[in-house]
Amino acid sequence: DAKTTQPTSMDCAEGRAANLPCNHSTISGNEYVYWYRQIHSQGPQYIIHGLKNNETNEMASLIITEDRKSSTLILPHATLRDTAVYYCIVRSATDSWGKLQFGAGTQVVVTP
Amino acid sequence: GAGVSQSPSNKVTEKGKDVELRCDPISGHTALYWYRQSLGQGLEFLIYFQGNSAPDKSGLPSDRFSAERTGGSVSTLTIQRTQQEDSAVYLCASSPGFYTGELFFGEGSRLTVL
Numbered sequence: 576d577a578k579t580t581q582p583t584s585m586d587c588a589e590g591r592a593a594n595l596p597c598n599h600s601t602i603s604g605n606e607y608v609y610w611y612r613q614i615h616s617q618g619p620q621y622i623i624h625g626l627k628n629n630e631t632n633e634m635a636s637l638i639i640t641e642d643r644k645s646s647t648l649i650l651p652h653a654t655l656r657d658t659a660v661y662y663c664i665v666r667s668a669t670d671s672w673g674k675l676q677f678g679a680g681t682q683v684v685v686t687p
Numbered sequence: 688g689a690g691v692s693q694s695p696s697n698k699v700t701e702k703g704k705d706v707e708l709r710c711d712p713i714s715g716h717t718a719l720y721w722y723r724q725s726l727g728q729g730l731e732f733l734i735y736f737q738g739n740s741a742p743d744k745s746g747l748p749s750d751r752f753s754a755e756r757t758g759g760s761v762s763t764l765t766i767q768r769t770q771q772e773d774s775a776v777y778l779c780a781s782s783p784g785f786y787t788g789e790l791f792f793g794e795g796s797r798l799t800v801l
Contacts, residue, residue, distance in 0.1 A: 609788050618691075618778050618792030619730065662729075666788045671743045673720045673782055673790050677730035 579663045584682040587657075593650040595681055597663030600644045605668045608639060609675065610648045612659040619662065619677070622648065653685045689713070691793035693779050699799045700769055708764045708796045712781030719762050720782075720790060721746075721754060725775040733777075736762060737785055769800045 580598040587593040599608065610622040623630055623637045625646070630637045636649040650657055662680040666672070692711040700706050712719050721733040732746040736756045747753070751769075756762040766773055776797050780790035 607788060616794075618780070618794050619790075620792070621789045624788060664788075671735050672786055672788050673718055673735055673780065674732050674743060674746075675730075675788060675790070676732070679729055 578676075579665055579678055581661075581663050581678065581681045583679070584684070587650075587653045587683060587685050589655060589685055589687050590652055593653045593657065593683060593685070595648040595650075595661050595663075595683065596645065597648070598645045599663070599665045602643050602665050603668060604643075607666045608637070608646050609664040609666055610635070610637065611662045611664065611675075611677070612657075613662070613680070614656075614659040622661075624666075653683075655685050655687065657683065658685045659683060691779055691781055691791055693777075693793040693796050695796055696794065697797045697799075699801065701801050702771060703768055705765065705767045706769055706798060708766075708777050708779075708798070710762045710764070710779030710781075710793060712760060712762070712779070713783075713791055714760075716781035716783050716791070717759065718782045718785055718787075719756060720780040721762070721764050722778045722780065722792075723775045724778060724795070728775075730778065733764070766798075769798075771800050774798055774800045 609624040611619040613619045625637045639646045660680040664675050694709045719736040722730045735743040751767045754764045776795040778795045780792040
């Protein structure tokens, strides 16, 4: 199964774009990339997912490299409420769709 | 309610006692998942329901753990003869169908085993 590598932590200034990298060099052609976040003491929250093409929704943008070995989650205008642990997940094509393998994630701190 | 509801939000129990944790998924969601998160650890998949059946129980740590779902809605996770290592936040999630990784999580039930 594909695994992901994320930085342990990163800081971002309020109002600026936050760019969260994720490496998934062993990803297979039919495996999706999912992003979730977990604000302290809350359950995880789905953000976005993609397969090959870049994706955008009201929360964020997901940029996937052409070789699919890495991706970047972009929060366009970070706010203090975006402080959370962000998880990049590659969903195994052989697992149940909702069986997600969460790693350690990236602790993002948005500062005023 | 609008979201996934879990109860109790906090449970403190003594080692060896049985506990039941309840999950009310979002109305109409057919898939339901249980995860747990131990202190300082990542989220760990436990079990998945599609309707009332559990096609994937691979994450249940031992035979002390069981879960059921009735009426395609409410689910109960039961832990028998609790141990201290069972202390964790137990999270329930639901999704509108099988072919999606977009899960809606509840706030979790924090279990402390003394």
